[in-house]
Amino acid sequence: MTIDKTFDPAAIEARWYAHWEDNGLFRPERPEAEPYTIVIPPPNVTGSLHIGHALDDTLQDVLIRHARLKGKDALWVVGTDHAGIATQMVVERQLNAQGRKRTDFTREQFIAKVWEWKEESGGTITRQLRRLGASCDWANERFTMDEGFSKAVLKVFVDLYNQGLLYRDKRLVNWDPGLKTAISDLEVETKEVQGSFWHFSYPLADGSGAISVATTRPETMLADMAVAVNPEDGRYRALIGKSVKLPITGRLIPIVADEHADPELGSGAVKITPGHDFNDFEVGKRAGFKPAEMLNMLDAEAKVVQTADGLIPADYLGLDRFEARKKVVAAIEAEGRLEKVEDRVIQTPYGDRSNAVIEPWLTDQWYVDAETLAKPALEAVRSGAIKVVPESWTKTYYNWLENIQPWCVSRQLWWGHQIPAWYDADGQVYVAEDEAAASALAGGKALSRDPDVLDTWFSSALWPFGTIGWPDQAGQQPPEAYRAGGAGKASKLQRHYPNDVLISGFDILFFWDARMIMQGLHFMGEVPFRTLYLHGLVRAADGSKMSKSKGNTVDPLGLIDKYGADALRFTLTAMESQGRDIKLDEKRVEGYRNFATKLWNAARFAQGNGIGASSSIEPPRAELAVNRWIIAETVKTVQALDLAIADLRYDESANTIYHFVWASFCDWYLELIKPVLAEGADPAQAAETRAVAGWVLDQILVMLHPFMPFITEELWHALGTRDYDIIVATWPMADARAIDPAAQQEIDWLIRMVSEVRAARTGLNVPPGARLPAYARGASEETRRRLAANAVAIARMARIDLAEGDAPAGGAAQVVVDEATYVLPLEGVIDLDAERARLAKGIAAAEKERDSLAARLANPAFVEKAKPEAVEKARADHAEKSLEAEQLGAALARLG
RNA sequence: GGGCGCAUAGCUCAGUGGUAGAGCACUGUGUUCACACCGCAGGGGUCGCAGGUUCAAACCCUGCUGCGCCCA
Numbered sequence: 014m015t016i017d018k019t020f021d022p023a024a025i026e027a028r029w030y031a032h033w034e035d036n037g038l039f040r041p042e043r044p045e046a047e048p049y050t051i052v053i054p055p056p057n058v059t060g061s062l063h064i065g066h067a068l069d070d071t072l073q074d075v076l077i078r079h080a081r082l083k084g085k086d087a088l089w090v091v092g093t094d095h096a097g098i099a100t101q102m103v104v105e106r107q108l109n110a111q112g113r114k115r116t117d118f119t120r121e122q123f124i125a126k127v128w129e130w131k132e133e134s135g136g137t138i139t140r141q142l143r144r145l146g147a148s149c150d151w152a153n154e155r156f157t158m159d160e161g162f163s164k165a166v167l168k169v170f171v172d173l174y175n176q177g178l179l180y181r182d183k184r185l186v187n188w189d190p191g192l193k194t195a196i197s198d199l200e201v202e203t204k205e206v207q208g209s210f211w212h213f214s215y216p217l218a219d220g221s222g223a224i225s226v227a228t229t230r231p232e233t234m235l236a237d238m239a240v241a242v243n244p245e246d247g248r249y250r251a252l253i254g255k256s257v258k259l260p261i262t263g264r265l266i267p268i269v270a271d272e273h274a275d276p277e278l279g280s281g282a283v284k285i286t287p288g289h290d291f292n293d294f295e296v297g298k299r300a301g302f303k304p305a306e307m308l309n310m311l312d313a314e315a316k317v318v319q320t321a322d323g324l325i326p327a328d329y330l331g332l333d334r335f336e337a338r339k340k341v342v343a344a345i346e347a348e349g350r351l352e353k354v355e356d357r358v359i360q361t362p363y364g365d366r367s368n369a370v371i372e373p374w375l376t377d378q379w380y381v382d383a384e385t386l387a388k389p390a391l392e393a394v395r396s397g398a399i400k401v402v403p404e405s406w407t408k409t410y411y412n413w414l415e416n417i418q419p420w421c422v423s424r425q426l427w428w429g430h431q432i433p434a435w436y437d438a439d440g441q442v443y444v445a446e447d448e449a450a451a452s453a454l455a456g457g458k459a460l461s462r463d464p465d466v467l468d469t470w471f472s473s474a475l476w477p478f479g480t481i482g483w484p485d486q487a488g489q490q491p492p493e494a495y496r497a498g499g500a501g502k503a504s505k506l507q508r509h510y511p512n513d514v515l516i517s518g519f520d521i522l523f524f525w526d527a528r529m530i531m532q533g534l535h536f537m538g539e540v541p542f543r544t545l546y547l548h549g550l551v552r553a554a555d556g557s558k559m560s561k562s563k564g565n566t567v568d569p570l571g572l573i574d575k576y577g578a579d580a581l582r583f584t585l586t587a588m589e590s591q592g593r594d595i596k597l598d599e600k601r602v603e604g605y606r607n608f609a610t611k612l613w614n615a616a617r618f619a620q621g622n623g624i625g626a627s628s629s630i631e632p633p634r635a636e637l638a639v640n641r642w643i644i645a646e647t648v649k650t651v652q653a654l655d656l657a658i659a660d661l662r663y664d665e666s667a668n669t670i671y672h673f674v675w676a677s678f679c680d681w682y683l684e685l686i687k688p689v690l691a692e693g694a695d696p697a698q699a700a701e702t703r704a705v706a707g708w709v710l711d712q713i714l715v716m717l718h719p720f721m722p723f724i725t726e727e728l729w730h731a732l733g734t735r736d737y738d739i740i741v742a743t744w745p746m747a748d749a750r751a752i753d754p755a756a757q758q759e760i761d762w763l764i765r766m767v768s769e770v771r772a773a774r775t776g777l778n779v780p781p782g783a784r785l786p787a788y789a790r791g792a793s794e795e796t797r798r799r800l801a802a803n804a805v806a807i808a809r810m811a812r813i814d815l816a817e818g819d820a821p822a823g824g825a826a827q828v829v830v831d832e833a834t835y836v837l838p839l840e841g842v843i844d845l846d847a848e849r850a851r852l853a854k855g856i857a858a859a860e861k862e863r864d865s866l867a868a869r870l871a872n873p874a875f876v877e878k879a880k881p882e883a884v885e886k887a888r889a890d891h892a893e894k895s896l897e898a899e900q901l902g903a904a905l906a907r908l909g
Numbered sequence: 910g911g912g913c914g915c916a917u918a919g920c921u922c923a924g925u926g927g928u929a930g931a932g933c934a935c936u937g938u939g940u941u942c943a944c945a946c947c948g949c950a951g952g953g954g955u956c957g958c959a960g961g962u963u964c965a966a967a968c969c970c971u972g973c974u975g976c977g978c979c980c981a
Contacts, residue, residue, distance in 0.1 A: 020946085203981085360981090405913060409979070412912065416980085519979090554921085556977090587932085588922080592914070594977090596921065600933060607946040618943030664923070668931070683943080768950095775950040781939055809941085862928060869927090874964035883927050883965090890928075 014731045016620050020613040022577025022606075025727045030143055033726075038740050039148045040088060041081075049080035049087045050509040052477050053149060054517050054525065058093035058156060059100055059134045062141035064551045064559065064597065065518060067569035071582045072548060072589060072663060073516050074147050078719035079658055080513075081148070082744040088509055089148060090480045092155030093138065095131075097429040097469040098192060098366050104130050104428075120427050120464075127428045141570060146578050146722045148740070155480045157472045158430070165479035166430045166472045167446045169536065174434075174444040178382045178535075179422075181434075181442060183304045185294045186378050186421050187362065190315035190334075191369030194425035195378050197468060198418060199523055201362045201371050208359035212279065212352040213345055215240060218256035218265055224249070225280035225352060229359050230289075231345070232338040234259065235317065235325050236310040237266055239285040241296055244270035246281050260348050261341065262324040269300045288375045307375055313425075315372050334372070379432060379465070380419040386531040387414040393530060393540050402546045402661050403592040406519060413523050422468045429466030436461055474528035477515070477541035482506035512542040514661075519547040546661055549594035551585075556596050572602055579721035580606035586720055587667035608671060609724050612717070615679050616728045619710055622690050624703045626733025627711040630743055632751050633704040637689070638802070640705040641756035643682045646673065647712050651747040654716055670716050678709065681764060688805040707732070712745045762796075762830070763803050769828045770811035770835065776851045777826055777843060785837045787813040788820035791900075792833035813837060827852065827904035829897060834904055845908060852905045856898055863894035 033039060051073050056066055073089060081087040104127050105115050115123055142149065155162060173179035186195040211231045214223045226240055240257050242249035249268070256265045266285075273296045274283050287297025288307040297307055308320040315334045319325050329337055345351045362371035391414050393399045394407055401407050423432060435443045435451040437458040445451040451460055475483075486504040511533075517526055526545055533541030552558060553565045560566065572581045583605040588595045619625070627633070632644045650673040657666035688694065689702045710732065718725040718739050729739035770787075779785070789800060800807070800815055808814055813835075820836035824843040828835040866887050869875050876884055 016943095018943095020944095409913065412980075550978095556921095590923070593922080598921065598933080601921080603946075604933065607944095610946050611944065614944035614947085616943085621943070668923080672931085679944085680948085684948095687942095771949060772951085775938075778938095781949075782941075812941090865928065869965080872964060875927095876964085878964050879927075886927080894928095 016613070016617045016728070016731045018617070020610045020724070022579060022609070022723065023574070026144070026146070026573075026578055026723045029723055029726045030146065033148065033738070033740055034143070034151060036738075037152070038738060040150045040152065041741055043084070043086040046084055046086040048508045049077070049085040050090070050481075050512040051077055051088075051514055051516065052090040052480060052512055053092065054515075054521070055092050055094040055155075055157065055473060055476060056138050057096040057099055058131055058138070059096070059103060061137050062145070062569055064567050064569050066138075066142075067145055067581065068548060068551050068585045068589065068595065069516060069518060070142060070145060070147050071585045072546070073514075074145075074582070074722075075586060075663065075666075075719040076514060076516075076658070077148055078722060078740070079744070081740065082715060082718065082742060084743070086508070088150055088481075090153070090155065090476075090509075091139075091142070091147075091149030091151060092476075092480060093135065093157070094469060094473055095156065095158045095429060097424060097426050097466060098194070098196075100127060100131070101426050101428040102192070102366065115427070123427050144570060144573055144578060146582065148722070153480075157469070157476075161485070162472070162475070162479050163430055164446075164485075165475050165483055166467065167433045168484050169471075169475060169532065170433055170467070171444055171446050172536070173381065178385055180380055180382070181377055182380050182419070183375065183377050184380075184419075185288075185291055185373045186376055187364075188313070188315075188372045188374035188376070189364040189367050189369055190313065190372055191364060191367035192426075193313045195374075195376065195421050195423060196364060196366075196371070197421050197470075200365050202365050203360050203362055205358050206361045208357055208361070210279075210355040210357040211342060211345075212354070213260070213284075214350045214352050215257045215259065215284075216350075217252070218258045221255075223350075224252065224257060224268065224282050226282050226284040227279040228284055229357065230338070231341045232317075232334055233286040233289045233310070234284060234341060235262060235329065235337070236286050236288050236308040236320055237264070237284045238287055238297060238302060238308055239266050239300055240268045240282055241271040241274040241285050241300075242268060242282045243272065243274040243276050246274070246276040248276075249282060260350055261326065261329075261344050262320075264322065264324050267300070269296075271296045271299060289373055291373055294373070294375075304375060309375050311372060311374065378421050379423040379434075379467075381422055381471075383417045383420040383531070386535055387417045387527075389534040390414055390527060390530040393534060398540050399530065399542065400544045402544060405592065406522065406547050410522060410527060414527060420468075422471045423463075423465040424468055425464075426466050429469065430472055432463040432465050432467060434463040436463065470524050470528055473525055474532040475536075477512050477529055477533055478506065478510050478537055481509050483510075483536070510537060511540050514544045514546055515542040516546045516548065519549065522547060544661070548589060549592070551595045551597050554596055554598040556594075567597055567599075572599070576602045576606040577609060577723070579609050579724050582722075583608065583667060583671075583720050586663045587671070589663035591662070608675065609721060611675060611679060612713070612721075612724065613728070615674075615683060616710065616732060618683060619706060620732060622703070624706045624710065624732075626729075626735060627704070627708040629708070630746060631748070633701070633708050635701055635705050637698060637701060638756040638759045639682065639685045639689075639806075640702055641753045642760035643678070643709055644705060645752040645757055646677050646682075647709050647745070648747055648749065648751045650677075651712070651716065651745045652749075655747055658719075667720060670713075670720065674713055674717070678713065681760075682706075682709070684810055685760075685763075685806050688809055714739060715742050715745055718742070759799055759803075762799060763806065766828075766830045766835075767807060767811045769830055770813055770837075773826050773828050773837070773851065774812070777839070777847055779826075779839070781812075783812065784808075785813050785839070786816040787828075788816050788818070788836040788838075790820070790834040790836055796831070796833050824848075824908075827907070829855070829900040829904060832896065832900070834900055849905060849908055852901050852908070856901045856905065859894050859898040859901060863891060863898055866891040866894065 053073065054069060077087050077089045108114055170179065187198065187201050189196050208229055210227050210229055212225055212227045214225055216223045224240060237259055242253065252268045253270045255268050257268060258265055273292055274281060285293045285296050287294045287302055288309045310317055310320050310325065311334060312318045317329050317332045317337045319330060329340060332340065364371055391411060394401060394410060401410065433444060433446055435448065437455055437460055443451040443454040443460065445454055482505045486506040515526065529541045557565060569581060580602050584602045588601065635641050635644060650669060653669045654666055657669055686702050686706060689698050714725040714729050726739045729735060804815055821838055824839050824845055826837040826839055826843060826848055870887055870891060
């Protein structure tokens with residue numbers, strides 16, 4: 014197959030992805046091989062691929078493809094998340110657009126509509142993952158609402174309940190009045206907003222005076238149950254135990270002593286509304302109010318409802334909380350009890366999805382005892398059972414888990430895993446995996462199921478084991494068994510749990526990663542993954558956060574269309590340094606598209622010169638220094654790449670292969686072998702060179718495959734007939750025996766020699782095409798041998814012809830390389846001043862370094878205390894720089 | 910208030926003790942039979958500031974300044 018003159022990524026990508034998937038190459042049968050496992054952070058089933066996914070999934074694909082090339086049984090578990098609130102919101106919005114709402118339908122009808130939407134749009138993101146080249150195990154794609162996974166979710170709920178780690182409780186919850194559901198602490202965003210601080214004067218019941226309180230939420234006074242003062246506060250000691258008669262409601266409430274009241278803040282006395290404030294809830298409990306007795310004045314939409322004592326005037330009922338606020342303030346002012354109003358910045362909680370102001374609300378919800386589950390999760394990271402990369406995140410992880418609160422897992426939604434709890438007529442709860450089992454527990458009483466669903470993160474926490482056979486395959490064999498040798502017989506769960514690596518953005522460290530660790534340890538008895546790699550956010554080129562509202566999002570599909578998936582993947586990999594956000598500049602993507610084009614053209618050159626597929630994994634035998642050199646460079650690249658990938662240094666791995674391909678292989682090796690392949694050259698040398706070049710190119714393609722899967726597969730086949738596709742090829746061997754220091758020194762010298770001559774020519778404005786004779790002066794025997802051996806390459810690349818004898822008298826450029834000086838006569842055309850300046854500049858540079866090294870060596874403390882290698886290197890460098898300065902000085906002197 | 914991180918060439922970033930690096934951008938030059946999405950050559954940095962440790966500091970320690978993120 015002839016390689017086209019132009020590189021067209023789009024055509025290649027479509028072809029190879031289908032080929033890989035149709036032939037099952039993402040998960041070849043390798044029952045005896047060492048397992049390697051990653052589970053994808055499941056994207057929202059109805060979502061679409063954004064640049065953050067592109068980064069996250071590229072990083073995973075690099076590791077999976079690398080592991081597959083290393084011969085491992087690489088499994089990348091793929092699937093999608095039902096994304097409870099987000100998905101339900103989308104469908105509700107669609108209904109609203111048609112002038113209907115969720116409650117116009119039965120729960121079953123509505124859920125059917127969500128499934129319809131899932132069928133309609135559910136394939137989008139998985140199609141887009143394919144465009145990116147993600148080599149996931151599509152044959153076993155999972156969904157958090159599918160039957161098997163749902164079974165795992167129910168089992169976890171029931172087991173945790175039976176173990177006392179999951180319970181129903183009445184306490185304040187973060188209530189989202191927009192979505193009308195409870196949400197967890199993590200789903201609340203606190204923002205600073207400009208508000209007011211109202212100071213009220215509450216009259217004492219006995220008419221003996223009044224007490225001042227201040228509040229940022231005056232409407233809650235309709236449900237006040239106490240006024241608290243600090244027990245140490247002398248001003249109020251006499252009032253403790255007395256009662257206050259509230260304005261508007263006339264409710265009699267006690268003045269209580271509580272540490273929560275800060276004497277320094279406001280008047281030092283605070284109103285207590287246990288049913289509508291987290292701090293007040295705790296004060297109320299200490300004051301002896303049971304949660305069930307705490308007054309509630311709001312409904313699910315945060316409108317005023319009558320409190321249990323019936324004291325709220327009728328004209329307040331049904332008001333929105335913010336209207337009620339105005340009315341309360343007006344009424345208090347009318348009574349002359351508004352002392353003052355101050356402007357104040359208020360920390361206000363918002364729902365991260367709805368952006369509604371969150372209302373602390375007293376309800377019955379299901380809670381997970383996160384504190385208990387957190388202990389082993391903390392220990393797993395402390396002990397190193399899970400390695401966190403970058404390590405600095407461990408502190409954040411510890412801090413969160415050490416202060417973890419009960420996790421509210423029930424949501425007042427219809428879309429999701431319905432909670433497996435049933436109630437009898439008396440409100441007694443029965444938790445079981447299905448209604449029959451619950452009924453048995455209830456002794457056949459009539460039951461109704463809890464209408465709520467579970468937090469989506471409750472289910473996704475089970476992803477590392479719920480996707481690979483748990484609970485069905487659990488308990489067959491301990492996980493150690495397959496490692497002891499029973500690989501072929503072990504279940505999928507045993508082979509692939511624990512997973513090897515989890516890659517996620519740091520933004521879901523608490524939401525997902527930590528909860529997977531908690532649930533994995535609890536249900537599997539082992540960590541879910543051995544390494545947790547956290548990457549940053551992808552930002553716009555100017556560093557701002559990408560957001561739809563700002564309109565500065567970058568569409569990964571658009572970049573793929575424009576530059577190819579390989580270029581996008583390489584960009585994201587090269588820019589991924591541990592612990593830093595990525596500022597994505599399209600210029601970088603363009604640059605890596607150029608890199609792909611460079612490789613494409615190098616392969617075209619190879620093909621045009623009879624260089625093709627290599628027949629061996631091991632390097633071919635080679636005599637020529639240039640071939641021995643490039644083999645050594647290849648091996649060094651494999652070593653560096655293996656190290657970088659093992660350390661999860663993506664930037665380093667990408668840069669290593671980039672530099673090798675462009676600089677070593679294209680700029681030097683291919684140029685150096687052109688004369689060897691030219692007509693009339695030695696046939697044996699040409700054959701050796703073709704074999705070596707073909708081998709190196711093959712190693713390049715394999716090493717580059719994890720980063721640029723499409724172009725490498727295309728070129729792999731274009732360069733010859735293959736027994737297998739590159740996706741399942743063999744990773745290069747890093748065989749140190751192939752490294753030949755003598756050849757390396759020789760080519761290193763050659764590169765320096767050519768570079769020096771080129772620089773001199775440019776510096777003296779010698780026309781690029783002009784060929785000059787060159788007379789070697791003071792060259793050692795070894796240098797003369799090298800000059801002879803590489804004469805053709807030197808002639809071609811430096812455009813000089815080595816001449817015998819002494820240089821003729823007259824103006825000449827002089828180039829110093831090591832001990833030798835090369836004299837390039839320029840018969841009158843040379844600008845002698847320019848040459849003097851050029852030499853003087855070189856002398857100055859060499860002398861500066863020589864003197865600096867001399868000063869260091871003259872310091873006895875350095876020679877005594879520094880490492881011997883450092884002293885040795887300083888001596889060698891000093892000698893080298895001295896020689897260079899001397900040689901250049903002699904050359905300058907000869908110019909006169 | 911607590912925690913984490915960042916400050917290195919015009920830009921984006923590597924570099925964690927031994928003579929400052931890459932890509933892009935910039936300047937000059939070149940249509941030599943893979944590639945102008947290219948080649949060749951070049952300019953450009955008191956490594957935020959101030960102390961300290963060390964024979965030696967961009968790198969380790971302390972403080973300061975500025976910026977970002979998370980938690981309360």
